Amino acid sequence: MKKNSTRMLAEGGIAIALALALSYLKIPVAALGGSIDFVMVPLIVYAYRWGVWQGLLAGLAFGTLKFFLAGGTAVNWESMLLDYSVAYAFVGFAGLLRKKKGMLPLAALIGCIARFVVHFASGVTIYAEYAEPTADFFGLSVATPGAILFSIVYNGAYMLPNTIIAVIVCAILIKPVELLDRF
Numbered sequence: 001m002k003k004n005s006t007r008m009l010a011e012g013g014i015a016i017a018l019a020l021a022l023s024y025l026k027i028p029v030a031a032l033g034g035s036i037d038f039v040m041v042p043l044i045v046y047a048y049r050w051g052v053w054q055g056l057l058a059g060l061a062f063g064t065l066k067f068f069l070a071g072g073t074a075v076n077w078e079s080m081l082l083d084y085s086v087a088y089a090f091v092g093f094a095g096l097l098r099k100k101k102g103m104l105p106l107a108a109l110i111g112c113i114a115r116f117v118v119h120f121a122s123g124v125t126i127y128a129e130y131a132e133p134t135a136d137f138f139g140l141s142v143a144t145p146g147a148i149l150f151s152i153v154y155n156g157a158y159m160l161p162n163t164i165i166a167v168i169v170c171a172i173l174i175k176p177v178e179l180l181d182r183f
Contacts, residue, residue, distance in 0.1 A: 008050050015046035016062045023070040034158035039066070040091050040111060040166045045177055047095035048107045055092025055111075063088030075126065082122040090114035104177055108170040112163035116155060123151025 019039045026035035043062060047055025066072055067084040074080035094111030097103040128147035 008054060011046055011049065012054060012058045012061075015042040015058055016065065018042040019062045020065055020070065023066050029158040029161075034155070036158055036161045036165070038165060038169065040088075040108070040115070040162060041169050041173075043088065043091045044094040044108045044111045044166060044170060045104070045173065047092045047111060048098060048104055048177065049180065050095065051098045052092055052095035055095035056089045057092070059092045060085050060089035079122060079126045082118055082126065087115050087118040087122075090118050099181070101178065102174060104174045105167045105171040108166040109163065112159065112166055116159045116163070119155040119159060120151050123155055124148055127151065127154075 019042045022038045022042070026037040028035045039062070043055065043059050046058050063084040063086070066088065067074070067080055072080065072084055074083060091111040091114065093114040094107040096110055097107040100107075124147050128150070
């Protein structure tokens with residue numbers, strides 16, 4: 001195994017473990033779930049350093065572990081997959097700006113928006129029943145405007161603060177993260 005592969009795996013394990021530890025330090029926001037925390041920062045830094053695919057895998061692993069080890073809540077298996085495994089995997093899209101000097105805060109914004117998109121999709125499909133029923137459109141369930149607004153407000157209540165936190169922390173970490181490449 002090459003030195004970079006070993007380092008990539010080690011950093012991935014550290015990022016996942018750090019994110020999991022940080023998941024216990026949270027401020028609950030929404031009644032059905034959602035909290036303000038720092039868990040995305042290690043995942044964003046890892047994706048920024050190693051790329052999208054590695055970031056997606058680390059996020060997927062973390063999201064799955066978070067559900068089972070950090071008190072995850074879900075109404076069914078689909079919500080478990082979307083709101084944990086897939087949502088945190090999408091944080092890996094921060095890796096689109098892999099090693100672009102000084103772009104860590106923008107990478108954080110990309111990762112956070114990608115995660116929000118998954119939570120929004122979960123809200124307009126799985127959790128739409130908490131807003132108002134979906135409309136039947138030729139046998140297909142279609143989210144109503146009420147469900148769309150519900151998903152934006154509900155998920156925005158915790159994702160907006162998390163995004164702001166992640167972008168600020170990543171702005172502070174630009175220099176230390178870029179120094180890691182020297183070692």
